[in-house]
Every structure is written in structure tokens, then in C-alpha cells.
Amino acid sequence: MAIKQLTVFVENKQGALVSITDTLASNNINIRALSIAETEDFGILRLIVNDVETAKETLTEKGYLIKVTNVVGVKIGDAPGKLTAALGVLDRAGINMEYLYAFMARTEKHAYVVFRVEDDEAAESALESAGFHLITNADILKL
């Protein structure tokens, strides 16, 4: 059920990020969402893309350090309080969250949130039973 997120190690030097996005662009990979976490020494780029396998292959070929991680995607209404509702569900279920990021759909009037949690399945079932609509990689293709 979970969404495949692509994680890329980004060196702390000029041009590091642009050469990654450039590689993706030239292989026709479309980025749906991204978040970047940075430290003094390096950055960690997390991507939701339309074609995980191709993205992984091309970046690996170019020598990038890649990891595919499962994350939980959920559709929430584009209105105040919707994110809070989703977070409340995870909190009450005692699910430990590492990070999250959100994006908007182009056509639908919805927002999407990506959660990186300790236990995907527990998070998914908690969100589903609370009436949230989970999204998959297939859904992402349609966005």
C-alpha cells in the first residue's frame, strides 16, 4: 500500500542538487513532491516521482547514493484543520513519526501528506479506519 519514496544523498557542494534534478529531467522523470533535510555536512533529498525504478537506475548509474523507502501517503481536504485531524489519528494510535511533507494536487482540490513513520502498516490502518483516503504510487501517476 505504502508509497515508494526515493532518497538521495546530496553532497554539500555547489551544484550538487541541480545535477540530481537535471539527471531526473533528462530521463523524463517528473517530481511530484520533495523535501530536503540538511545538516552542516550533507543534505538528504526525498522525492516522490512518477517512475521510481527509472529514477533509481539512472541516479545509481551516475554514482548517487540512493535508497528507496516506504512512506505513507494520505489525501486530506484542502481546508484548515485537515492536517491536524490526520496527525491526531497517528498520535492517538501511538505512531512515532520521523518527518512529513505535503503537496497539493494540480486538478483536484485536495492536499496530500507524506508521512515517514516507524510502522507503516499501523499508520495506514489507523488513518484508514479514521476515514482517510490513502494514496499509492499508482494514484501519484494520475495526479
Place this chain on the structure above:
Amino acid sequence: MAQSYYQKEIETMPVDELKKLQSEKLVKQVKHVYENVAYYRNLMDEKGVKPEDIKGIEDLYKLPFISKADLRDAYPTGMLAVPMSECVRIHSTSGTTGRRVVAFYTQNDIDLWEDCCARAIVAAGGTKDDICQVGYGYGLFTGGFGLNGGSQKVGCLTLPMSSGNTERQIQFMMDLKSTILCCTPSYAAYLGESLKEQGYTADTIPLKAGIFGAEPWTEEMRKNIEATLGIKAYDIYGLTETSGPGVAFECCEQTGMHINEDHFIAEIIDPDTGEVLPEGEKGELVFTALDKEAFPLLRYRTRDICVLSRKKCSCGRTLIKMAKPMGRTDDMLIIRGVNVFPSQIETVLLKEGYEPNYQIVVDRVNNNDTFDVNVEISPDKFTDMVSEILAMEKTLANAMKIMLGINPSVHLVAPKSIARSEGKAVRVVDKRKLI
């Protein structure tokens, strides 16, 4: 300034008499070592040298060399030449690749070592009226105890401050009016900056001289330290293997360190062939200790690249002078006064499950050594979580600190990102420009 001496007769002895003294001592010492240390006996037997072949310093070249590896092999007591019950103390190196060199001392060894340090203090202008602040570490490290002993022999009031705790150093310095400071040059520079920040100037700092060693430093550092603290800064040289600091010391001329030749014979050799080079040529410094009872040294290769000079010195000493070491024949680094071998970093990485792709970057910022280790992260350790990567860096830094005794900053970097030279990662980048 009129130069004083701690042991004038020795320090100003005519060179031919000095060589005669060395010859007599060498013959005796070789016999002592051959009879009492199986390790040396085996080395000499292998080379076909008997103690009776050594009739004076002209025969020194016949003896085999020993190296740090020999001393490590002999850990802990394999080089001991007297019964343990005759020993009164040990000191130890900071420990390399897990195995330290432990040096043993009889009371006589300590006395002679302290004499050497006392000569250094007197050469720096020290008298019994001085107040000598010892900011070298006390413990297994030789610096603290060595200068402490020398200072007491001179009759100085001795402040056994040990290293660090800058606030306390400054407080004692100002309240008790220390006149001589003994510590590493980088710490002297740091203390100078701290004093300056607190508003003290060269005029208000009571110090008049400093004896700084245990790590490389430049003439530029000397000038800065002298200006900030308002002192004369003197260099001192020594190794745990040779007892500690005081093997060689600077006089008022500040143009190289006089070697205490009544206790040590210095040779310069070609590091590749082992051939003895004539005075004035650059090569590896080799020491033979003439009086050490418990932990003798015959032709010990220091790995320091150096030049000797017997040019007449204006201080009146006849003892040969060694220049500041100009480099190493191995890859040892001295960081914050601690000996660091890249192989130690490698050992830690392998133990922690990393590929040995790393780079040590050393620099000096505000007179303090910075010590960074870049390590290529391996694909199986990569994660999307920053906290996990930071934890990995911390674990590595802790493991390195345990191995080395000093704290590096560890940075995980992308695979293959460390500059390669002929396929091998460039292991060391030393930006300090000390040599």
C-alpha cells in the same frame, strides 16, 4: 644576556672530551643491554655484532637499528633491562593501533631525565627565584612530570597545573606571578589569546620565558607567542622512548636545540639505506641513549627528519644542535600534541563496518588544531533519516576518541567523493603549514 648553565662542565665540555665520554658510556651500555635484554641480544646476534665489537662511538654504526615497531612488539616488558623491582615509574605513549609503548624508569633514569629538563629551564633563563607553571599533562604523558622534575631541580617554585582549564591557568599565573610557562606551543598561543581577551597585555603578564614542545610549531608561531605573552619562547624536544622532553633544548640563541650528548648520541641516517650521513645533511634522526638503565635505546629511529649542526654557539654550549624536525619518514601526524597514525582511523572504520575510504583534514584555527575525518558512507548504511546519520557520525567520533585520545569531527560524505590519487583516497590533508 649572560648565559647560565645547569651543569656547566658537561654543557660546555670540549667536543673531543665529550666524544670520549660518549665512547666510554657506549661500551658499557651496549654490554648492559646485550646481557639483559633478549630482544636486543637477538637483533645483535642476527647482525653478528658482539658487545666487544663496540669499542667506541666510531663502532656505533655496527649496531642494528630499532624502531617503534620493535618497542611495540616488546610490549609490555620485553625491553626491560633491570628487574621490575628496580623501577620506580612508567610513562607511556598515547597508544598507536591499540598498542602502546611503555617506558620504565629507575630512580637514576628519572634523575638524569630531570637534569635534562633542568638544563632546558636554566638555558631559558630559569633560576631558583622563578615561578614555573607546568601546563603539560601529568600522567602517562611525559611532559608534565618531566618539566615538573626539572623545575624542582632548578629550585623554581613549581605550579603543577597540568593541561587545560584555562581559567585556572590564568588565575594562578596572575595571582602567583608565574615567570616561566611550560606547555605545548598551541596551548601557549591559546592562553595568550585568552589573556588578551581578558585585557592583559605583554606588560601586565608576569611571564618572561616559555618552554614549548611536544608538537611542531613555526617561527611565526614563536613570534606571535613572544609578542602576545611578552616572553622569549624556547623549543624543547623529546620522546617517551628517550625518557621524555629534554633530549634537546634551545638556548638564548634560539637557533636549534642542543642535544644532551652526555646522555644521547644523535645520528642522521638515510631513511632508505640506513647509511649514516655527515653532519649538516638532512635525514632521519636516530638516538642512542647512553645512561638509560631500565628502558635502554640503541639506535632508535625516531622517524623525524632533521639536520644536526656543531657550529659554535654563542651561548657557550658545545653540545651539538638539532634543527626543528622538518617532517616525518612515516605518515604520523601530531594533532593537539597527540600522535595520530592514519592506520588508527582505518582500524576504527573497519571495526565499525565501514570501508576504509576516509580523509583526515588537519588545520590550525585560532592557534588550535582542528581535526576532521571525512568518511565515505557505504550504500548499506545510507538512510533517509538525518538523525540516524548524525548518530553514525557520533558513534565513529567516539570510537576514534577512544583509540586516539583526542576528539575528531567525523563527517559522512558521499561514496567516491574523497579525492583519489592513483586510485587510493588521499588520506591526509594537513593545512597547518608547520614545516
